[in-house]
Amino acid sequence: MSSIPIKQIDAFTRKPFAGNPAGVVTRADQLSATDMQRIANEMAVSETAFVLKPESESCDLRLRWFTPSREVDLCGHATIAAFHALAEEGLYGLSVDEPQSFRVETRSGILTVDVEWKDMQPYIKMGLPVPKFFPFPDDYSLLCAAIGISEIELSKKVKPQITQDGYCFIPLASYESLKTIEPNLMLMRKINERHDITGFAVVTTDTGDYDIDWHMRFFAPTLGVQEDPVTGSANGPMAVFLWHNNMVDRSKKFFSFKGYQGYLLNRPGHVTVNMAVKDGEVNLLQIAGQAVTVLEGSIRTHLNISEKL
CATH class of the missing domain: 3.10.310.10 (Diaminopimelate Epimerase; Chain A, domain 1)
Known part of the structure; x- marks a missing residue:
């Protein structure tokens, strides 16, 4: 049985139960794409973000985003939520009142995410591809x-x-x-x-x-x-x-x-x-905004229990 730490974070707000909820797994390297899709479906929010080690040496980390039904190329609110979670946990060298910039590997290419601080809380700015x-x-x-x-x-x-x-x-x-x-x-x-x-x-x-x-x-x-x-x-x-x-x-x-x-x-x-x-x-x-964590715990991805119909 595998137990994966997971959070639910409301993005583009500082008030719980407002903004857009996203699931976040900050340590997802051991998960397969099938695991990620099942977790996103179980979370039943519009997107769940998974943080992984980058495949490119020029990047700091990699993000994957899943809706309940499929993987998507880009998600703003789940990125804000993911970096809020990383800042809470002090991962990737993030510390209070120390601004940092990250190169993030995604299916939409390499994106820049800047983490600043407002009132001791992370304020996250995410670069987006310019659309036509x-x-x-x-x-x-x-x-x-x-x-x-x-x-x-x-x-x-x-x-x-x-x-x-x-x-x-x-x-x-x-x-x-x-x-x-x-x-x-x-x-x-x-x-x-x-x-x-x-x-x-x-x-x-x-x-x-x-x-x-x-x-x-x-x-x-x-x-x-x-x-x-x-x-x-x-x-x-x-x-x-x-x-x-x-x-x-x-x-x-x-x-x-x-x-x-x-x-x-x-x-x-x-x-x-x-x-x-x-x-x-x-x-x-x-795009820029803040977020608030409303739920944290763990999710079990494999149970060795035979199903009886």
């Missing part, structure tokens, strides 16, 4: 039916667009529409089959608050995630979406945004998004 945006390749009526809105509720300023990584960004004209959408998960799966779109980020800049740049909801039924509370991998690209569509002051070279998500699931959280521009192109994209 393309027009949505189908009739908007199909997309609106999948989201559960009428076409008149779409933003008049910018049209739905997709990234090369399979996220579809659907801008709405009002926060009221965002609150009242009724997603059709079966239609989302059909759109995924037709266009390989795995995630639907429904968003509005109609916030009514100078401190909030957008509100978002995110759905990924083909990944085993019906609605995600707070999605770092979608809030980050939202900054580039605004840049790409001339919705920000393009004379500026550095931007810091705040995206809010999870309020309608009673799990409010916010993502800070930093973006830098050089020679007319986005050359830095970061």
Whole structure:
């Protein structure tokens, strides 16, 4: 029998039972991919992160992320959670009030994660690949039916667009529409089959608050995630979406945004998004936030007990 230490950590918040919960295994080298998938399914949160030794000598560690149904290339909130756990345990040389930078090996390439400290708590900044945006390749009526809105509720300023990584960004004209959408998960799966779109980020800049740049909801039924509370991998690209569509002051070279998500699931959280521009192109994209541990214990991966039907 193997007993694996594991934590559940709420990310993009400092309050327990808010933000986005993630499972974290900080010592996962002895686990197979099958073990990781079973653990992620058992945890039944949107993603579980596994920390491993790097395969490349140029990296400090490796991360793998699993939803309840499959491994994914990128996950923001589970990375914030993973580094919060590493800082709690003092692993990889992390110590209070000592800022550090890490090169992290992932299926999305080598990413940079910086750990700083606020009030003796880790504040984690994760670099993201800069996405490219393309027009949505189908009739908007199909997309609106999948989201559960009428076409008149779409933003008049910018049209739905997709990234090369399979996220579809659907801008709405009002926060009221965002609150009242009724997603059709079966239609989302059909759109995924037709266009390989795995995630639907429904968003509005109609916030009514100078401190909030957008509100978002995110759905990924083909990944085993019906609605995600707070999605770092979608809030980050939202900054580039605004840049790409001339919705920000393009004379500026550095931007810091705040995206809010999870309020309608009673799990409010916010993502800070930093973006830098050089020679007319986005050359830095970061998501940042804090986290709080709500559960820690161990999970048993092998029991030598015969099953009797």
